[in-house]
Amino acid sequence: MKGGTKLDKIYLDNAATTKMSEAAIKEMTRCMNDYYGNPSSLYTVGQQAKEIIEKAREEIAGVINASPKEIYFTSGGSEADNQAIITAAAIGKRKGKMHIVTSAIEHHAVLHALRRLKNEGFEITELPVSKEGIVNKEDVKKAIRDDTCLVTVMYANNEIGTLQPVSEIGAICKEKGVLFHTDAVQAVGHVPIDVKAENIDMLSASAHKFHGPKGIGFLYVRKGIIVSNLIEGGAQERGKRAGTENVPAISAMAVALKEAEAGMKENAKKLTALRDYLIKGLSGIPHSALNGDAKKRLPSNVNFCFEGIEGESLLLLLDDKGICASSGSACTSGSLDPSHVLLAIGRVHDVAHGSLRLSLSEETTKEELDAAIKAVKETVEYLRGFSPVWRDLNAGKLQFIL
Amino acid sequence: MKGGTKLDKIYLDNAATTKMSEAAIKEMTRCMNDYYGNPSSLYTVGQQAKEIIEKAREEIAGVINASPKEIYFTSGGSEADNQAIITAAAIGKRKGKMHIVTSAIEHHAVLHALRRLKNEGFEITELPVSKEGIVNKEDVKKAIRDDTCLVTVMYANNEIGTLQPVSEIGAICKEKGVLFHTDAVQAVGHVPIDVKAENIDMLSASAHKFHGPKGIGFLYVRKGIIVSNLIEGGAQERGKRAGTENVPAISAMAVALKEAEAGMKENAKKLTALRDYLIKGLSGIPHSALNGDAKKRLPSNVNFCFEGIEGESLLLLLDDKGICASSGSACTSGSLDPSHVLLAIGRVHDVAHGSLRLSLSEETTKEELDAAIKAVKETVEYLRGFSPVWRDLNAGKLQFIL
Amino acid sequence: MALYSEKVMDHFRNPRNVGVIEDADAVGEVGNAKCGDIMKMYLKIDNDTVSDVKFETFGCGSAIASSSMATELIKGKPLSEVRKLTNKAVAEALDGLPDYKMHCSVLAEEAIHAALDDYESRTGKKTE
Amino acid sequence: MALYSEKVMDHFRNPRNVGVIEDADAVGEVGNAKCGDIMKMYLKIDNDTVSDVKFETFGCGSAIASSSMATELIKGKPLSEVRKLTNKAVAEALDGLPDYKMHCSVLAEEAIHAALDDYESRTGKKTE
């Protein structure tokens, strides 16, 4: 059960952020009230807080088969991504290895951190993805050079939900002796992860993606890798991440993650059925197409393109009908470019503008999806009704792409 | 009124971290329950969250006389300090100005961020402080060179509570055209701050120091200064700080800060009286000394050195008596060096090891201080009872310093 | 604090003059799907006055609202006045647009000017 | 998870053999105030056996506990055995110390060895 007031909204933007679970809110509140001591202090009140975060660290480590000392708490997924990347870059630089392999569909946190490295002299190879949105492991193998210091490929894509061949890439990196980081922000708490079995050297996660609090996440770094600081200062997190520890959020993150783990199998089964139901329903809209692989995708993710309409107007009208959705990358940033992910899977600009991401949670019901399907159908039809593009397509002046 | 269960402890470590106020906990809980939408989303649920953070931004800006666009939310004081420093460094580097002026008593977040810059080729001038722990503004003036890109001097010291001549330094920096950053983590919410009147270009703050939540803070950057990203990624915070916004913590921080502002005058008066009462009480212990200026200090801060004993054992025994205190810089880090702040004010190692910081909150009572004074007296006496140093001092084999 | 003003949302939700004029005296189309915005204006012109106007738009909320508002601003107006319509007027009539959406009002201005140009080239008349 | 083991806290809170032996047969003092730890051991020796021991310590919790435990470990023991006391034995008897506090147990070992050295130089006897 998720906490809080039930909105009379159909919330289908769980890939952007999730509602906190009741247990996580409870834990957060408990710690805010009773465990405010500084974990770095000597006195009992502080040591109790320290115990709480170390217990959380153990629990979180357990979920991904890491050891507690390999877990560093951060303020979220973006920070974890940035720290992983500067860590690998610093190691690479020391060894004169200034080449990094990544995919064309990474989250901006990875993309922009790499862009900065590029400005500092690193060379970045961006691997293409298939039209289903999946990196080819052979491409990874071929891209790795003697001077490659890092392969960073996400676990699951945030826009189109595709699951990447992480364990295969892990095996390749291990064989070649190259560090492997995966941005698992969309995956942790949703699909089973085993950093050891999958040969993952570094992994980023963010609590608010699995019904934990915002503003907290973690970075797993395999033992033996020297972590670089992003935030310098005190000796917290074994000197690798300064700042008074966010005890309530850390503990609530652990609670949420344990809950997610406990329900993972059952939820995945339920969600996969709902997801496929939603995909089937939306496929009924003419000149539409699913983005990303139909099977190798997160159980919660559905992403469509609709020809002849533009995404923002679709979202706003869906909101009027009580449906919270996004166009892929949540962004009112002023960037008017269509998603780099949709372009990477070969959607041309015209079509990429008309995308819709619906991301489910464990609380999503079939009735909600029925309502969503109906609303999307009506709205797409309505917008096409006065779209000059749609008119031209139907008049044969333009060719249908989808 | 602060929230939560009343500990049967006397909590005198408010400089390390504070108990959240009831109102802040309430706001946090409200947002966790009802405003979980992503502020970067188009739909109503997201836009409501956006409204909440923009309202918080306005309120926070108001408290320090900044404009809302000058406020960037961070995960705390350490992150804000780091971002301020890399911002100034990037600007300096572009102009070929690679010299930075700071004080000898900065927090580790500033100190270590500067140490990193030093490794990158910056030159750092560390100004001494008086034996009262205060930077001399004339020293600042003299230290500024043609290639100085930043002066960073804290507003109030975290160990000995001394207030620095911020507005004088601000005026000098303005005159000389050098950026001025102040780590105001200990000051915000406790003493009145006006970034315009004091000519502050950048200022760091952390919510958990003023009864707000942990894991949230802010950086003020004067309009016109190009902010460098510490965390790259999404377009949040006008592209200057990536990561899904921590809506509950941001809003609770604003609530706590407004409360702090409303009570500031009254609390300062009350606390100053209590502080001076505590100082008087502890001064009764022979061969002890107040660290820091008796007047130019935070209303909540008391810091003493006791000759012939060591700080950790004092703290542990005080904890047994229900008193939560710290030795200055909260740190079980493994660093056995005495505080750089105490060394900077001229305490020799022997004495610097025996320091005690007691930091008050608005809820601290005279009765608690009486108990604390009694406990400290007894414990110091007890430890001196089997201290070979104390024996030698009394036997005249060593000379008393204090 | 909302993304768009009430006015924008009203014109987005209830766009005025949506549709096509089959026997339009002037048609203007600007933008392209690649950029995510296309506007098409259909004008009926009698006595150098816009007697009817309709639009079709492929685009975001502010593009649809800008088109709608622009049609309202020129309906019944003499061509000389229509020529003077600026994107600023459109944006102001909508109680403002976010900075990064100002180009939508520009598109509306351009669509109308394109229609006027079309009218000039069809009729040989001058509209300014 | 606590900073120190129960054993450390017990010996810190209730240090055994605290004090001075005015007519000690051997005294060892190590450490210095600059580093934050000074230990002083007073030994009474009869028949090559530690018949009594007292200590004074300026230092942190683990320094006090290490001194206390060390005195317990050597009390009543023949000097040859006392000589063999290692810091590891002290730390183990305390159920362990945090890594960065291990030097406290080293100091305890050194203080006792210093006392034995003092005894040797006073008496000319060998203690190993």
Ligand SMILES: Cc1ncc(COP(=O)(O)O)c(C=O)c1O
């Ligand atoms: C003066 C000063 N600066 C910076 C910090 C760092 O703040 P935070 O722990 O919130 O990162 C602190 C407190 O720890 C402080 O007292």
Ligand SMILES: Cc1ncc(COP(=O)(O)O)c(C=O)c1O
């Ligand atoms: C794949 C991926 N990486 C990184 C992030 C960044 O996480 P956060 O917003 O918690 O910093 C997100 C979500 O925003 C994400 O989906």
